[in-house]
């Protein structure tokens with residue numbers, strides 16, 4: 001389940017937008033201009049089922065997203081969807097992993113407090129006994145140059 | 159029938175005799191004839207695996223995918239509570255404060271330990287460094303990586319965190335850590351090959367109980383371990399998937 005974001009969770013001045021998500025879902029997003037820098041030396045890891053519903057997160061995921069583990073497990077991964085991310089990026093992600101191939105890209109993620117953080121993400125299908133049983137995404141600290149390029153490029157992809 | 163056991167060539171030299179002691183202990187406990195073969199480098203060891211010469215291996219995480227997915231190996235155990243972590247360090251007099259400020263063209267001292275090198279290179283990515291714009295200074299051991307830094311023959315070095323922590327105080331005082339990984343799910347594992355699989359449970363149980371008697375505890379000590387901890391199939395698959403995302 002995805003709930004609308006609540007003003008009391010937000011830190012700082014925010015803007016409001018309603019995002020249309022996959023499967024006819026829509027969600028009210030409150031977002032700010034506050035960036036949380038990616039911590040050095042850490043990986044942010046999550047696993048989903050075949051539909052993109054979160055089944056596992058590591059401690060860094062919890063710390064960076066600002067959500068508790070109990071809010072994340074069972075939620076669709078679009079819980080981190082930031083309005084500045086072009087839908088084409090996620091279409092490319094799903095089209096790629098659906099063919100059984102790894103996907104890599106730079107993603108701006110939304111925090112529970114309305115802030116954001118940039119990651120370099122790699123998503124891979126989890127194949128067990130020949131069957132895809134889910135997906136794992138591993139994020140690492142992105143290069144600032146690459147992030148600057150995405151900040152210019154992504155608005156042109158809407 | 160005699161089996162072959164081998165250890166990832168990146169083991170710390172002070173534990174070499176420990177692996178022989180462990181092998182003797184394991185043979186007695188499980189009633190198997192096991193020969194311990196130490197290969198000089200990763201390539202030699204991989205060739206032996208490809209030729210199906212290996213039955214038991216304390217494997218580098220980098221080789222786990224090949225062992226499981228191509229050679230039918232299964233995980234047994236890992237050293238409890240330990241993981242492989244990497245460090246990027248510089249000479250203490252170097253003014254760089256942040257890895258992201260290391261510049262293209264730097265001389266980077268590295269060993270051929272594949273998982274540590276991979277983790278180290280990932281920590282250099284924020285500064286747009288990759289294999290194409292650094293000069294690699296190959297080093298046989300982590301002590302030599304440190305020496306290259308002290309003599310200013312390298313601008314930065316990649317260390318296995320455990321080996322960095324084992325450097326003498328005097329050396330460490332002359333170095334500075336820019337970043338230490340906190341990945342915690344990448345680790346060496348003891349793995350068992352097809353010819354021994356019918357003994358998997360027996361060997362696993364023997365290892366897990368190893369710290370329950372003085373003799374076993376002494377052997378573990380000579381390896382620098384406290385006790386073994388089970389690695390089940392899914393934990394291994396998860397680590398392999400994770401490594402797979404990092405080698406891209």
Ligand SMILES: Cc1cc2nc3c(=O)[nH]c(=O)nc-3n(C[C@H](O)[C@H](O)[C@H](O)COP(=O)(O)O)c2cc1C
Pocket residue numbers: 020021022023046047048052076077078079080081082085087090093107109123135136137
């Ligand atoms: C393993 C995995 C990890 C994902 N991680 C993220 C993420 O960190 N942030 C994000 O916005 N979308 C992520 N997605 C994509 C979402 O599932 C979703 O497609 C995206 O947020 C866009 O929402 P929509 O598909 O409902 O339009 C991930 C998908 C998978 C399979």
